Amino acid sequence: MANDNLDRPSGSENxxxxxxxxxxxxxxxxxxxxxHLSAKDHxxxxxxxxxxxxxxxxxxxxxxxxxxxxxxxxxxxxPRLHPEHDPVARQMPGTEKAIxxxxxxxxxxxxxxxxxxxxxxxELQRSGVPMQTLAIHLFSPVAAQLGNQWCDDEIxxxxxxxxxxxxxMIINHLSHVSSHRAQEDRPVRxxxxxxxxxxxxxxxxxxxxxxxxxxxxxxDGGVDTELDDTIYTRLSNTPYHLLGISVGQVxxxxxxxxxxxxxxxxxxxxxxxxxxxxxAVLAHPAAFNRIGADIVAHSALQVVSYADGIRA
Numbered sequence: 001m002a003n004d005n006l007d008r009p010s011g012s013e014n015x016x017x018x019x020x021x022x023x024x025x026x027x028x029x030x031x032x033x034x035x036h037l038s039a040k041d042h043x044x045x046x047x048x049x050x051x052x053x054x055x056x057x058x059x060x061x062x063x064x065x066x067x068x069x070x071x072x073x074x075x076x077x078x079p080r081l082h083p084e085h086d087p088v089a090r091q092m093p094g095t096e097k098a099i100x101x102x103x104x105x106x107x108x109x110x111x112x113x114x115x116x117x118x119x120x121x122x123e124l125q126r127s128g129v130p131m132q133t134l135a136i137h138l139f140s141p142v143a144a145q146l147g148n149q150w151c152d153d154e155i156x157x158x159x160x161x162x163x164x165x166x167x168x169m170i171i172n173h174l175s176h177v178s179s180h181r182a183q184e185d186r187p188v189r190x191x192x193x194x195x196x197x198x199x200x201x202x203x204x205x206x207x208x209x210x211x212x213x214x215x216x217x218x219x220d221g222g223v224d225t226e227l228d229d230t231i232y233t234r235l236s237n238t239p240y241h242l243l244g245i246s247v248g249q250v251x252x253x254x255x256x257x258x259x260x261x262x263x264x265x266x267x268x269x270x271x272x273x274x275x276x277x278x279x280a281v282l283a284h285p286a287a288f289n290r291i292g293a294d295i296v297a298h299s300a301l302q303v304v305s306y307a308d309g310i311r312a
Contacts, residue, residue, distance in 0.1 A: 094129035098137035109163035175210030246278035
């Protein structure tokens with residue numbers, strides 16, 4: 001998948017990650033090109049890292065009941081880092097096992113030896129934990145943690161870039177393995193995933209796609225598919241059940257609104273369901289409530305649970 005780096009806005013921040021910089025205190029600093037960012041660009045980059053990675057993760061059917069979690073103290077925990085406290089997410093099969101891999105996955109992603117993350121792929125394949133559970137309880141929290149560590153100057157951005165490339169490789173590999181295991185007798189449902197321009201939410205879209213594949217959906221589009229005129233041709237030529245739009249910036253609200261209205265005005269596509277999500281939706285949810293989408297996803301659990309109710 002092209003450009004599988006940590007979700008970030010396009011522009012001046014896409015500079016060299018080949019050499020880390022060093023601060024006067026001897027600590028490893030942010031990536032070398034960071035000094036050329038304006039304050040505004042730096043703020044946009046930090047916001048994208050904090051908010052866009054972990055919130056676009058899918059979860060699956062609640063199949064295994066789990067013990068109730070005490071309410072005290074949970075409200076203070078970051079739901080991006082601790083999705084296990086969601087009453088639906090914690091019922092997913094293999095939750096505890098997936099949580100147990102967090103530290104080892106983070107270590108493997110940051111290890112200079114590439115054999116570590118390759119070994120992690122093999123370990124996760126042997127684990128038998130469903131891809132949807134890994135997505136919500138492992139990949140998303142680890143990606144969010146890495147983003148937070150960079151924002152807090154705990155690790156160099158170059159390391160985050162390398163780690164995000166590796167986690168994308170792991171997700172893509174396990175996703176395609178998982179999709180081959182999907183039951184062939186399931187009714188065929190098809191989703192088209194697209195993103196607005198000027199942003200590349202690569203990890204989040206990849207994780208969502210992996211969850212749909214494990215649910216037995218045919219997944220088209222992804223991080224390379226922008227919300228442009230070619231979308232209408234694809235929707236007209238192929239009977240999709242759902243269009244998922246990842247919105248990077250709130251100023252793309254009008255673009256999304258026009259797209260949805262055009263789809264609803266076409267007799268061929270007006271019955272198709274539309275879901276919108278992404279960093280802009282999470283930052284300004286009220287702005288997207290009346291644009292005509294069938295679901296404005298404030299969380300991954302919402303969109304995947306909604307999709308599960310769509311019949312072929």
